[in-house]
Amino acid sequence: MNIELYLTAVPFSEANLENKAVVVVDVLRSSTSVCAALLAGAKGVIPTDGPGEAGEMRSRLGGDNTVLAGERNGVRIDNFDLGNSPSEFTEEAVGGKFVIMTTTNGTGIFKKTAKAELVLSGGLVNASKVVEKIAQSDQDLVIACSGQQGNFSIEDTLCGGLLIDLLASKYQKAKKMNDAATIALQLYQNNVSILRETIEKGEHGQYLASLGFKNDVSTATLIDSMPVRPVLRDGRLIKDDN
Amino acid sequence: MNIELYLTAVPFSEANLENKAVVVVDVLRSSTSVCAALLAGAKGVIPTDGPGEAGEMRSRLGGDNTVLAGERNGVRIDNFDLGNSPSEFTEEAVGGKFVIMTTTNGTGIFKKTAKAELVLSGGLVNASKVVEKIAQSDQDLVIACSGQQGNFSIEDTLCGGLLIDLLASKYQKAKKMNDAATIALQLYQNNVSILRETIEKGEHGQYLASLGFKNDVSTATLIDSMPVRPVLRDGRLIKDDN
Numbered sequence: 001m002n003i004e005l006y007l008t009a010v011p012f013s014e015a016n017l018e019n020k021a022v023v024v025v026d027v028l029r030s031s032t033s034v035c036a037a038l039l040a041g042a043k044g045v046i047p048t049d050g051p052g053e054a055g056e057m058r059s060r061l062g063g064d065n066t067v068l069a070g071e072r073n074g075v076r077i078d079n080f081d082l083g084n085s086p087s088e089f090t091e092e093a094v095g096g097k098f099v100i101m102t103t104t105n106g107t108g109i110f111k112k113t114a115k116a117e118l119v120l121s122g123g124l125v126n127a128s129k130v131v132e133k134i135a136q137s138d139q140d141l142v143i144a145c146s147g148q149q150g151n152f153s154i155e156d157t158l159c160g161g162l163l164i165d166l167l168a169s170k171y172q173k174a175k176k177m178n179d180a181a182t183i184a185l186q187l188y189q190n191n192v193s194i195l196r197e198t199i200e201k202g203e204h205g206q207y208l209a210s211l212g213f214k215n216d217v218s219t220a221t222l223i224d225s226m227p228v229r230p231v232l233r234d235g236r237l238i239k240d241d242n
Numbered sequence: 243m244n245i246e247l248y249l250t251a252v253p254f255s256e257a258n259l260e261n262k263a264v265v266v267v268d269v270l271r272s273s274t275s276v277c278a279a280l281l282a283g284a285k286g287v288i289p290t291d292g293p294g295e296a297g298e299m300r301s302r303l304g305g306d307n308t309v310l311a312g313e314r315n316g317v318r319i320d321n322f323d324l325g326n327s328p329s330e331f332t333e334e335a336v337g338g339k340f341v342i343m344t345t346t347n348g349t350g351i352f353k354k355t356a357k358a359e360l361v362l363s364g365g366l367v368n369a370s371k372v373v374e375k376i377a378q379s380d381q382d383l384v385i386a387c388s389g390q391q392g393n394f395s396i397e398d399t400l401c402g403g404l405l406i407d408l409l410a411s412k413y414q415k416a417k418k419m420n421d422a423a424t425i426a427l428q429l430y431q432n433n434v435s436i437l438r439e440t441i442e443k444g445e446h447g448q449y450l451a452s453l454g455f456k457n458d459v460s461t462a463t464l465i466d467s468m469p470v471r472p473v474l475r476d477g478r479l480i481k482d483d484n
Contacts, residue, residue, distance in 0.1 A: 010252050011393040151253040152394075154421040179396040179445050183429055190428050203421050 008147035026106030031123030041095035047107035119232035161188025250389035268348030273365030283337035289349035403430025
């Protein structure tokens with residue numbers, strides 16, 4: 001399969017997604033929180049563009065069935081039930097409910113995937129589950145790294161590299177790659193033994209630590225620790241059971 | 243010094259440049275062509291946004307003193323004297339004249355550097371000359387990779403990595419780096435022995451080869467082969483003699 005990786009959301013907006021599989025990557029932290037929410041028994045996670053849309057969605061689905069979660073610049077949005085720490089998504093908080101989520105970098109990207117055949121949310125914590133599905137589908141793959149407010153981020157690129165490494169080594173599926181995919185694979189292979197340290201030293205890792213979220217950064221770096229596969233259906237990320 | 247690298251022009255537009263030195267990098271091909279032009283005796287290279295601005299500039303400076311050079315998507319612009327092949331910038335073509343230049347990715351970035359203290363044009367072919375000046379100035383450094391139409395490109399990132407590697411190894415100047423600078427340095431160190439091959443295999447390298455410009459790609463990969471230092475003064479890239 002062909003693999004294209006986009007380091008940020010800006011060039012991704014221009015990508016041709018027809019008949020392709022897309023993995024949206026936002027390691028710190030929405031990809032990780034989506035997995036945590038689904039594992040804690042949430043019915044689904046609904047990515048939205050902003051607090052306005054999130055509020056409307058809640059009015060539509062009803063307050064009893066839903067939880068509002070999200071942050072701007074790392075900090076929980078006023079009047080939201082939850083922020084964006086994976087640890088907040090407990091069974092008590094989200095079990096049996098839809099999580100309506102909006103984050104600075106990650107959630108908006110799902111709106112741009114309408115033309116894709118298959119859309120998954122992928123992080124380091126569920127890399128193998130995601131890759132298994134991609135290998136089965138055998139469609140060309142687009143990896144959309146969220147980045148950090150229009151800029152590249154090291155943790156998303158490393159995660160993209162891990163996905164490609166698994167596709168290549170386990171399934172012999174990586175045929176042709178764009179420049180960004182090549183660089184992501186090299187970066188991952190360079191840092192495989194010091195992944196957590198590299199991410200903690202990265203800009204966004206340091207920023208989150210300064211806000212008191214150092215544990216979230218560690219949680220997000222544990223490869224395959226949350227074996228769940230969030231797939232987008234009708235605008236909702238739900239557990240894929242196939 | 244602090245080193246920030248921007249993988250594309252989009253996030254660079256938001257960077258704070260006050261009291262900083264900026265190196266604009268467009269390995270394929272404008273950084274290389276600027277060096278070729280100055281070495282061939284051009285009085286200066288004037289980077290412009292587009293053919294319209296280039297034409298106006300020529301009217302202002304007079305046809306006898308100027309040469310129009312530029313491309314869109316790799317191909318010479320209609321009615322321009324030259325395209326963007328380094329080999330076109332001969333003494334006969336540009337000696338004693340100003341080259342008014344517009345290219346798809348590289349030249350527009352200079353317009354966004356007004357607040358910087360020092361602005362240089364850097365490629366692989368003049369890396370050591372550029373780094374020498376940056377080390378002398380001892381200002382914080384911003385490396386602006388042009389990329390490819392909003393997307394990341396491997397050759398500009400490798401060149402950024404070479405600049406950082408030289409600053410670190412030769413001058414012990416690299417103190418703090420952003421994520422993109424870290425990745426660029428790693429990428430360069432990974433590929434140092436196969437630089438030409440990596441760039442030829444890259445997306446833009448292959449595209450230029452398909453247009454018949456394979457020699458330009460090889461030329462652009464020869465480190466320090468064009469020892470000249472183009473510095474921006476009053477909107478013109480001129481030879482820096484200090």
